[in-house]
Amino acid sequence: MQPWQGMKGLPDYVQFKQFPPQQLRHIFSxxxxxxxxxxxxLLVLFPPQRCDCTQALQMSYFSNKPAPTVGAKLPMPSNVTRLEAEKPSLKRKLLDSIDGGSLPKKLLF
Structure with missing residues (x-):
């Protein structure tokens, strides 16, 4: 691997011992x-050779099936409560008023 130019001249430069690279295929079998x-x-150390977000999103991993799971269908830990279910939304209040609930009060000045 070719270090970037001028790197060894930096004040806090440290030379680490070289180890043979590990194949990701052996780690993530x-x-x-x-x-x-x-x-x-994404894990390339030399920044000019590393892919950026746009390039990464064009890779086949993001277009292969199965498609990502919709957020509402993702599993949630048992200790997490859904705040949306606990308090009614404004949309629900408006629907209740249309379906026979009390109409919103009109302020007269």
Whole structure:
């Protein structure tokens, strides 16, 4: 790997011992090829060679099936309560007033 120019001249530069690279496929043995490709492109240390967000989103990992799960269908931890279910929304109040509930009061000045 070629270090970037001038890096060794920085005041806090530290030379680390070189180790052979570990293949992500051996670490993430259950991951598909498209996920390994995405991870490898995002984990490049040299910034000019690393892919950016736009390039990452164009990779096949984000267009393969199955599609992402809709947020409402994602599993939630048992200790998390849904705040939306606890308090009625303004939309619900408006629907109640149309369906025979009391009409909103009109202020007269």
């Amino acid at each position: 259950a991951a598909a090829d498209d996920l390994i490709q995405l991870l490898e492109s």
